[in-house]
Amino acid sequence: MRQIGRTMRVGVLTLWMLLMVGQGHAGCHHTSSSGEVAFSQRTIDSQMAGDCKMVGDVDGDGFLDLVVGGMPGENLRWYRYPNWSKTQIAVPTTEFTTDGEVGDVDGDNDLDIVVPDGPAGINLKWFENPRPGGSPFTGAAWKKHDVGSIGDWGKDVELADFDGDGRLDIATRGATSVMIFFQTSPGTWSKKGFDGLSIGEEGMGSGDVDRDGDVDLVLRGVWLRNPGGTSARTPSNWNRYTIGSADSTFKALVVDLNRDGKMDVLFSSSEGTADVTWWTPSGSPTGPWTSRTIVSSVDKCHTLQAADVDNDGDTDVVIAQMHTSAKREVMIYYNLDGKATSWRKRVVATTGLHNGVVADIGNDGDYDIFGSNWTGNPPVRLWENLGSLPPQGWLPVTLKSKR
Secondary structure, eight states, rough: OEEEEEEEEEEHHHHHHHHHHTTTTTTTTOOEEEEEEEEEEEEEEEOOOEOOOOOOOOSSSSSSSSEEEEEEOOOOOEEEEEEEEOOOOOEEEEOSSSSSEEEETTTSSSSSEEEEEEESSSOOOEEOOOOTTOOOTTTGGEEEEEEOOOOOOOOOEEEOOOSSSSSOOEEESSSEEEEEEEEEEETEEEEEEEEEEOOOOOOOOOEEESSSSOOOOEEETEEEEOOOOGGGGGGGEEEEEEEEOOSSSEEEEEEEETTTSSOOEEEESSSEEEEEEEEEESSTTSSSSSEEEEEEEESSSHHHHHEOOTTTSSSSEEEETTTSSSSSOEEEEEESSSSSOOOOEEEESSSEEEEEEEEEEESSSEEEEESSTTTTTTEEEEEEEEEEOSSSEEEEEEEEEOO
């Protein structure tokens, strides 16, 4: 048998899809004259939606899986990469909303799930991954644990070791209150509330704003400095510093957007209309902050994420409007100069998205977009990043056949 080389010119999109399938998408980033990134939209579950969207390696195979939870009928489920087979974990007492996080709550080296359930009673829960001794594919093996009462619908959840004792704690908020449930010993929770804050109706972020090694909180227009250690368990030790204006219903994100070594804060309006802005400290983050606008007057921007979507070395911003907005756009704002002062918009879809997540699904070195509209509005979707398109629209490729 001898091999004969044949050079053919193939339409770039068809060829690109073939390359993606054959190579698992790995190493398929190319710089194009437009800098645009191609996405492939895939429906994960046509009957499912939910307010709570999370990603994490649930089964320990090295790949990120998807987690969604919502109202009854849209029960808490996880979807296994790559065929997205689903496992139902739990049925809500009222409704899993509005946020959730995955993390190793019990310190046994697997990922558990934290979600609020309804507006009353002991409504902050965590679900224990059956691993390492059991199977995460058996829904009944996931054990439900109580954390405590939020006192209202759980609006936001931030999971971190706030007091540095090696155990994960849970920061959350209702419509009028902010609190941290400190895990003072394994499975034991102590609730500490923050008073005297103008927190708006929803919204919270977390991150090491001052880069001192502790995880701080971002609320409406302010950040709370974590004093570190067991001092963090006393809310009055968390000093408040002004960032700038934010909508009463807001999303917040902590990220070094302009790569200057200082953490910045992004705000959008999750339920109203406001500019998507990023704030950077003029000097120390305890001093004045300067605001810059990425895009003006975005309606119901309930997804606010940041990642290097086009793999050019800087941080882009992914935003999306929930489906009650007139436009319902899922958008990327490409960071053109790396300094976050020049942006180009790309609309990925007009389906709407609520609490979307950006993550590298499939370990192929690029960032994908995952989520659904809010509970009651399926489907669950994944927009898979296929990398930048080649520059000329046509690509010579040598194909080999046997004769």
